[in-house]
Amino acid sequence: DIQMTQSPASLSASLGETVTIQCRASEDIYSGLAWYQQKPGKSPQLLIYGASSLQDGVPSRFSGSGSGTQYSLKISSMQTEDEGVYFCQQGLKYPNTFGAGTKLELK
């Protein structure tokens, strides 16, 4: 199975601050990476697919980048509503696997 390792496990950011979350795959996943946001008590929501494609309706302050085994999610200006847990997921091979999550809080 492809292992997905996210870092950091948690972080806090101030309003307007730029936030970056990293995701490393155990092998090349050829940009087959998605990012999700999950708020407490809610189901996950797709933010980014194909490493850098923004899902319809997602604010443009979210962006994704990377290739090979290294990927990142950037929030260009932290907002209150961005608090939650962020997960990466590889969709290249079965079983599709997720990172353990990064908890983002407002400082």
Next chain:
Amino acid sequence: EVQLAESGGGLVQPGRSLKLSCAASGFTFSDYYMAWVRQAPTKGLEWVASISYDGGSTYYRDSVKGRFTISRDNAKSSLYLQMDSLRSEDTATYYCTTVGYSSYIFPYWYFDFWGPGTMVTVSS
């Protein structure tokens, strides 16, 4: 608007069975692969199973292979998960999702719409 609504969760004893259902609306159900993804309490996300447009192809994680069966009824826009021989480690919230597909160098899959989930607790 895409809507997914899971049902069928509950408390069940180890070794027993449970069948989850997912009612879909707001999109052409037969145009999408579908999947179940679960999340144990305070844990991360875990893909469980996926099914092709017409149900002809199914995929499972190893830990549920032979115990769980994913199926669909396109006439009813419904997805199902039959869970047999349940274990305590199957305790989780189960989400029904649509599966998006794209390709860059190789094809890849992602989960674009999610239902609110249904909780399954396996305990004696």
